[in-house]
Amino acid sequence: MAEYNRPLPSPTPETRHFWEGCREGELRLQRCTSCTESYFPPRPFCPACGSREVEIYKASGKATLYSYIINHRPRPDFGDQPHSIAVVELAEGPRMMTNVVDCPQTPDALTLDMPLEVTFEKANDEISLPKFRPAKG
Amino acid sequence: MKQKTVAVVGAAETTEMGKIPNTSQLMLHADAALNAMKDAGLTAKDIDGVATAGDSPVEIAHYLGITPTWVDGTSVGGCSFMLHVRHAAAAINEGLCNTVLITHAESGRSRVGARRFSRDPASQSGQFEVPFGITNPPTMFTIPALRYMKQYGVTEGDVAHVAVVQREWASKNPRASFRDLITVDDVLNSKMIAWPFRLLMCCLVTDGGGALILTSAERAKDFPQKPVYILGTGESCETPMISQMEDFTTSKAFRVSGKKAFDEAGIRHSDVDHLMIYDAFAHLPIYGLEDLGFCERGEGAAFIREGNTRPGGKLPLNTNGGGLSYMHSGMYGMYALQESVRQMRGIAPAQVPGAKISIAHGVGGMFAASGTIVFSNEPL
Ligand SMILES: [Zn+2]
Numbered sequence: 114m115a116e117y118n119r120p121l122p123s124p125t126p127e128t129r130h131f132w133e134g135c136r137e138g139e140l141r142l143q144r145c146t147s148c149t150e151s152y153f154p155p156r157p158f159c160p161a162c163g164s165r166e167v168e169i170y171k172a173s174g175k176a177t178l179y180s181y182i183i184n185h186r187p188r189p190d191f192g193d194q195p196h197s198i199a200v201v202e203l204a205e206g207p208r209m210m211t212n213v214v215d216c217p218q219t220p221d222a223l224t225l226d227m228p229l230e231v232t233f234e235k236a237n238d239e240i241s242l243p244k245f246r247p248a249k250g
Numbered sequence: 251m252k253q254k255t256v257a258v259v260g261a262a263e264t265t266e267m268g269k270i271p272n273t274s275q276l277m278l279h280a281d282a283a284l285n286a287m288k289d290a291g292l293t294a295k296d297i298d299g300v301a302t303a304g305d306s307p308v309e310i311a312h313y314l315g316i317t318p319t320w321v322d323g324t325s326v327g328g329c330s331f332m333l334h335v336r337h338a339a340a341a342i343n344e345g346l347c348n349t350v351l352i353t354h355a356e357s358g359r360s361r362v363g364a365r366r367f368s369r370d371p372a373s374q375s376g377q378f379e380v381p382f383g384i385t386n387p388p389t390m391f392t393i394p395a396l397r398y399m400k401q402y403g404v405t406e407g408d409v410a411h412v413a414v415v416q417r418e419w420a421s422k423n424p425r426a427s428f429r430d431l432i433t434v435d436d437v438l439n440s441k442m443i444a445w446p447f448r449l450l451m452c453c454l455v456t457d458g459g460g461a462l463i464l465t466s467a468e469r470a471k472d473f474p475q476k477p478v479y480i481l482g483t484g485e486s487c488e489t490p491m492i493s494q495m496e497d498f499t500t501s502k503a504f505r506v507s508g509k510k511a512f513d514e515a516g517i518r519h520s521d522v523d524h525l526m527i528y529d530a531f532a533h534l535p536i537y538g539l540e541d542l543g544f545c546e547r548g549e550g551a552a553f554i555r556e557g558n559t560r561p562g563g564k565l566p567l568n569t570n571g572g573g574l575s576y577m578h579s580g581m582y583g584m585y586a587l588q589e590s591v592r593q594m595r596g597i598a599p600a601q602v603p604g605a606k607i608s609i610a611h612g613v614g615g616m617f618a619a620s621g622t623i624v625f626s627n628e629p630l
Contacts, residue, residue, distance in 0.1 A: 122377035123370075132377075154378050154494070180397035180498050183445040184389050191383050195445070198383050200393060200493045210379045210493035220445060225400050242381050 117236040119190045128155045130169050135241045140172040140231045142205055153207035174231035176201035176245055179208055183218055194218065201229055201245050215246035251514060254630040256339040257470035257477035260290025260463030261591040264355065267577050268427055270457040274363030278355030278459040279310050286461035291474045292349065297463070299338060299350035303330030304365065304581060310353055320347035326487060327614025328528060328581040330354075331462070332621025335587065336483035338464050348465060354584035355459030362457075375491050387530060391616045392447045394498035395533045399446070401499050402548035404536070406446050408555055410437035412532040413450050413574050415560045420571025422561065422600035427454050428575045437532075451532035453573035453582065460584040462591070467629065478594040481607065482515025482624035484508060492616040501613070503620035504541035508611065511622035512543070515607075519544055523605035524593045525565055526586035528612045529572040535559070538611055539567075542622070566602045569593065583612035587623065594627040 124132040131154075134141030144151040145159035146166045158165045181199035188196070197213045213229065216222050228248035233241040262285030264270070264278050273281065279302065287293060300311045301322035311318050320341045324333045331354055338350040357364040369376045375384075384390045398404065414434055420426035432450065440449040470477035486506035489495055496502050512519075519542075527538035536550035544565065545553045553559070559567035570576040570589040577585060590608040592598040608625045 119383075120371060120376075120380045122381055123372035124377070125372050128377060154374055154491075180393055180395070182389060182392045182396070182447065184383060184385075185442040185444060186385060186388060188383055188385065195442075196383060198389055198393065198444075200498075208493060210382050210384070210491075212382050225396060 121240050131155045140174050142172045143167050151205045173204045175204040176229045178227045214244045251339045254479040256342050256480045257467045259470050259473040260286040262286040262289045263460040264458045267458040268456050271360040275357040279353045282459040282461040283353050290463045297351045299347035301334035301352045326619035329583045329612025329614040329621040331584045332612045333485045339480050350464045353461045356579035357457050358579035359455050359457045388443050390492045392444045397498035404551045408551040409532045410434045411555045413437045416572045416574045419569050420575035426571040426576045453530045453578035456577045458579045460588045478591050479626045481626040482511045484510030484622040487619035501617045507620040507622045508542040515624040524602045524608040525567045526610040569600045586610040594625050
């Protein structure tokens with residue numbers, strides 16, 4: 114695999130479980146054990162009620178396409194073709210930024226609310242990025 | 251804040267605007283400040299409060315020779331100057347200082363002495379947005395628009411129309427960067443930046459700056475310029491990450507800031523003669539019209555398309571040409587405030603006849619923060 118030359122995240126103590134999950138092929142969310150709210154990005158307390166009683170769980174990886182752009186500005190590290198930058202809504206509720214992959218990067222192919230599923234793109238031994246592709250079946 | 255207890259008594263932009271390769275960012279601050287002090291008939295010795303964003307107010311105060319008793323470095327993006335006006339009004343009313351200078355400058359195009367912008371890969375955005383290819387505002391601010399367009403059946407042509415109308419205003423402004431009239435087709439045929447956004451739906455990148463001087467309404471009567479009173483103010487913030495905006499069809503920060511400003515001012519929407527909505531991109535005025543309550547949800551684009559905001563329309567909007575056609579050095583909020591002050595003084599290049607109440611509404615970051623100022627040119 115070619116050396117990954119795109120910007121990569123630096124996990125912090127509060128987010129490490131998420132990135133470890135991605136490395137292991139799991140999309141990990143957190144939820145509050147008091148009010149049951151699922152949330153993202155990671156933090157060791159519930160943003161809805163302030164409780165520190167939160168748990169990490171494996172999300173379904175299912176999502177729908179909430180909104181996106183197709184970037185035409187030069188990003189040689191993303192190749193020489195326009196590419197999507199998307200926000201998906203996870204089945205569990207939270208939204209996250211990602212790229213929609215395994216799909217033509219065109220307005221016709223990328224329709225809002227289309228069902229998606231997570232796939233992990235390995236950047237190096239530490240970091241895999243959660244990407245989303247059209248759901249199979 | 252208390253209505254009309256504080257007024258703008260000095261207001262000016264940098265001597266030049268657009269491309270200023272022979273001047274550093276720091277000197278652009280000073281140029282705008284010196285112009286505003288001249289406008290108010292003051293010198294640095296008369297200033298005892300300093301606010302700026304991006305750069306440090308310490309740097310500005312020292313460079314100009316000001317010893318302040320009040321300092322505000324609130325830096326929440328392009329609307330920071332609306333927040334400075336709000337904070338300054340409170341500080342003046344509380345007696346923390348008497349005469350406040352607010353400066354903005356950015357060598358946005360020439361990058362002479364301009365700070366570098368980088369996101370820490372351990373920051374929230376650095377971890378959860380940057381790895382997916384966002385670079386700068388054109389690849390971030392634009393992301394919510396498609397959801398809005400689908401929800402309300404708004405077309406790419408509707409969004410393009412915003413730029414067309416603002417160019418009409420710019421054509422009346424000799425200082426505007428772009429003054430030639432354009433059509434919806436011109437906008438749709440301009441270079442694709444980040445579908446559905448074309449070049450002419452995105453703000454300019456220029457050099458420039460501006461400065462405001464505020465003091466109590468009591469003292470304002472003795473200044474050379476017609477005082478422009480602060481009638482109401484609002485501020486709020488939502489999220490540092492566009493992906494985490496609560497609802498992609500509406501800005502919570504806009505709604506909270508706008509409502510606060512209207513409530514403080516005690517006015518109705520029909521009282522507003524002139525409106526500035528920070529237009530970093532063509533969808534911003536649509537969101538602003540709705541979130542400030544001038545239009546129902548989903549009706550902002552039609553309101554603009556039908557001509558209500560164009561010259562001669564019932565709600566003149568972005569009368570300097572806006573960030574899309576006038577200028578945009580990076581933190582445009584200062585220029586929206588400057589145009590509101592010109593309109594209230596009655597000296598704007600595209601003056602709205604008889605305008606008595608003007609609102610300047612700003613955005614900071616990518617729908618991250620907001621500030622709203624209601625101005626009046628009539629004393630209490
Ligand atoms: Zn909770």
